[in-house]
Amino acid sequence: MPELPLLPEPGDPRLTRRIRGTDQTGAGTEIAVVEERPLTIYLNRQEIVTAMTIGDHPEYLALGFLRNQGMLRADDVVTGIDYDGEIETVVVRTARETSYEEKVQKKTRTSGCAVGTVFGDMMEGLEGLVLPAAELRTSWLYALAKEINTTPSLYLEAGAIHGTVLCRQDRPLVYMEDVGRHNAVDKVAGFMFRHGIGAQDKILYTTGRLTSEMVIKTALMGIPVLASRSGFTAWGVEIARQVGLTLIGRLRGQRFVCLSGEERLVRDADPSAVAEEDGRARRKAAS
């Protein structure tokens, strides 16, 4: 397992490109822009998906995607992961032949593509799910937000990107970024699956909105707390309350709103002692 915390590498030349253009005055300008490239994921001999990604951690992305789609089971033994950067493919090999063909068929019916949601599939596994009643200290929330907002990242370097961070108490453990927030979450899931990381004492932080899809993914990963600097959707809140997921949104500076799991919050920090956040964190919001 790589040493933790695993952090973004904004200096990696494969992840951004300098592009020349003009600014509002007509002057030439050169800005850092994130890369976006296809990665085709195979499970054994079956082509599953082509994801648009910045391209780091292809193995974790593939594992996490397959795991979050239910195509890899918790007890599946991965016998190999072959990444080929030339042809932009990654092949995940398992001991057990999986039921992925059936899954692929089902998705076509229930969801289709280009919408970002495999709804019929995603709701599977939610019924009866109850997450552990993990305590969440507000001092952790503030420490995490400050730490994540000031960690060197592609977000600060080039903007237009989403971040997802696996945390424990007040410490970020795995900080993944990608052009699609689904990819960033999937990379975290892939890391957890690969290294057998338990979910019950973790916090997931995301720069993205707390939509139903994000809530469902977090719940199915078994993580009891989801926090974001962004806002909520009504259905996301409903599902969080149903499964006992603590849901914190609009976490900026000293402010936040808790719409699920209030009884698990330990308010051990004085909000008025928390500094307003740096403007840099706001400026490049990925939308």
Added chain:
Amino acid sequence: MPELPLLPEPGDPRLTRRIRGTDQTGAGTEIAVVEERPLTIYLNRQEIVTAMTIGDHPEYLALGFLRNQGMLRADDVVTGIDYDGEIETVVVRTARETSYEEKVQKKTRTSGCAVGTVFGDMMEGLEGLVLPAAELRTSWLYALAKEINTTPSLYLEAGAIHGTVLCRQDRPLVYMEDVGRHNAVDKVAGFMFRHGIGAQDKILYTTGRLTSEMVIKTALMGIPVLASRSGFTAWGVEIARQVGLTLIGRLRGQRFVCLSGEERLVRDADPSAVAEEDGRARRKAAS
């Protein structure tokens, strides 16, 4: 055709819900949260997709989705659109039986779902495409940004939502919002298709990032200018340059960056005379 401009209706009680929670001090708070509900789209007898949407303009969403996926052709005659709010379905009926079954099959192979990109399909039609060399005055850009940022919207009301606006010169014509930015674009496309609106003299404004997918959609819709308050991806820029799409990003207050189409910009506004944007526009960025 409805009267233009067609604007958001943030007061529509179906689109937001008041949800009670707590704030950082532990005090009770009630915030407006956007709705998110499934809408299943049929083309004739074939179920195509279930989209997660706020629920307004289901007919435009269905038409635009099918059109942008290439399942409806420009010359297809729509004989009926039946929306049923009870069972959350919309059925688009056409005179011609389309080749959508084949399309649905193809998507499974080239992309899969939950990633937000139908890549194999989306690149279709780009080869040889050259958009009209439409002039873009910077005074229009500033007027549009100011007008859009101050128009009452779900974005200002509840946040956590994306907006896409079809514009002509300095005037917004159709302003659509949705939890998924693909949906907001699709609603605009549906409006254009339904009412036979020409694309060659239009500008598309989005709150979202200028990813390859967004650039491709705009190009295939035939719109020669795409502007955003958010940033770029490298591949988005490459495709914009290839098809002659004028690409403006990071449009905030007096600032913007042009990474494609500089030669079509008419710099008729003095940036230093443009006011910095209101903090409200920034605060609730959908991410």
